[in-house]
Amino acid sequence: MKTQVLYMSRTGNTEKIAQAIFSAIPGKNKDIARFAGQTDYDMGDIYFIGFWTDRGSASVEVLDYLGSLQGKKIALFGTCGMGxxxxxxxxxxxxxxxxxxxxxxxxxxxxxxxxxxxxVREKYLKMRHPGNEGQIQKMLQNFDKALLHPDWKDMENAQRFVHRIYSRL
Incomplete structure (x- = not known):
């Protein structure tokens, strides 16, 4: 079985996770590529599709690609600002x-x-007013914490995710 890792990364976060996932896939019959509107749908049997999250979803390109796959085994992975x-x-x-x-x-x-x-942090600061101070403070704390991610623990968890999938196949 050939495994294909395809990902879309805006800031490099998802690319880091894609690399960790790729390294955990057993064997040599695998490939990794940045998502660029692929139209060859027979690149693999197992797909790991990566995305960055915007407003709680993936980009239209990733969603359209997912809808075009037929008869494949598909795993998703992604990154988002919320932790x-x-x-x-x-x-x-x-x-x-x-x-x-x-x-x-x-x-x-x-x-x-x-x-x-x-x-994003600048936007949060501009949104601040006396009625939402607590909420904005939480958003700023989350933003500051997100600066450290993805970290080594996230990479290890991504690799464990791959191991769990292959143990079930």
């Missing part, structure tokens, strides 16, 4: 996996926190 929220991660997964067509086998999803562009 330590399993509930939020599940919502992201649910929003994205619905684009996987019947006839494919869904293998699961790995998500972790990733750093955000500084413009």
């Amino acid at each position: 330590e929220s399993i509930e939020y991660y599940r919502k992201i997964e649910e929003r994205i996996k619905v684009f996987i067509e019947d006839g494919n086998q869904y293998l699961g999803c790995f998500l972790c926190q990733g750093k955000m562009p500084m413009q």
